[in-house]
Amino acid sequence: MNTSGRKVAVVTGASQGIGAGLVDAYRELGYRVAATSRTIPPSGDPDVLTVRGDIADPGTAERLAAAVTGRFGRIDTLVNNAGLFIGKPFTEYSLEDYEAVVGVNLTGFFRITQLAVEQMLRQGSGHLVQITTSLADHASSTEPSLLASLTKGGLQSATKSLAIEYAAHGIRSNTVALGIVRTPMHPGDPGGELARRHPLGRMGEVADVVEAVLYLEAASFVTGVTLPVDGGRSAGH
Template identity: 40%
Template sequence: MAEQKVLLITGAARGMGMDIAKAALAAGYAVVATGRDPQKVSQAVGDAGDLLTVRLDVTDPASAQAAVRAAVDRFGHVDVLVNNAGNFYAGFFEELTDEDFRAQVETNLFGPLNVTRAVLPVMRAQRSGLVVSISSVAGFVGAEFTSAYAAAKFGLEGWMESLAPEVAPFGIRTMLVEPGFFRTELLSAESTRYAEPTIDDYIERTKQTVTMWSGMNGRQGGDPARLAGALIQLVGSDDLPVRWAAGADAVAALEQKAKTLLAQADAYRELSSSLAHTGA
């Protein structure tokens, strides 16, 4: 009988993380479900013999190391890491405080870095593993009111692309997941923090944007449970995409971005191609 695979996921107390943990358990994985409050994680995911709930603050490297040690102590190995924990600091750049911008990057970029750094020695020793990071359409398409979030997600994508060839020789694979709008709790008051309006020029647009996003909460088109099931299906396959655009809106956005990049590359092709040294 093949050894049971072990999946460690961050941010499992609610939303997409909870659904992924449940889908992994249903597929036969042993799951290490983590969050800042293990009791909330247990309440969200439920009881299972192959479930370990562990406290993990992704912004704390020592907490990440402790969570990985707990996983190895219980199950002996870690086969899949899902970097899912995140939050959303929204607002126009000039109104986002430096503290909030840094906090956004700390959670959504340095959080995955901390947990992955703790897991990689385990995966290298076993010469196998998979690192999955939940990004976003905002990881490849910037938009107003999302400068902090997009900065963190763009950084996440660049880091994951660069990490992939570094760890591939050790049998470790990577995958980016880029969801569109799913009916998670990202736009809820618990996950989203809006910048305090301080500049008259932005006040009306801020009101309109906050009203629109607040009205969208709980009405997004994507089903996170279906995403979780599809993700676990992909995780168990040999043909793993480097990027997975999750949702029809994400596929459309990725296609449009590709077209935009090609058009930008072509726009000044002659000028761009005339910059070589001409002398000795």
């Protein structure tokens, strides 16, 4: 059990990109971290616990929750970062596309969040952060993304619901809604087309997302919000 008083963060989708950046950022804050993804390697840091598995499988969430509470004794923050994006015209989505996106974005969120909230209730405090997309609220004719709107929009509504349900228990819930971020999914933008989709004229960086999550981490009077980190896309063009 955690006898040190040090806080513990859980990050899903943590093997690369935003997730890996969040693991590093929470470690720099002095948190112990539990990190999961399908391909995450073991960590040489004794304060980083890695659990390999598909978050769409509820069994992964259960193994993760048991491992982190068994080793560190608590969960102070859960960042639901794991996500799958498939963009195509609505009528071209296959049932396999639907099941894959719903599995990661909704089922993956559902079980690990249940287990984290149960632990947070025992502690009397906690923070939930969902990573979504600003397309959920601001659709684009050039970027058809129904499954993102269906799933990530659902997470934004769930964020508010959780914030109100658990406010009296010291548990906050917030969302960070992203534009296009330079990650292994979008490693570059040779022609500048992705940058031009943002009024600020550039793609987001992992550091921009980390900065927003850490703001919410420290903002103890903020709950139930969706914070756009999208270069102005949600404000319009």
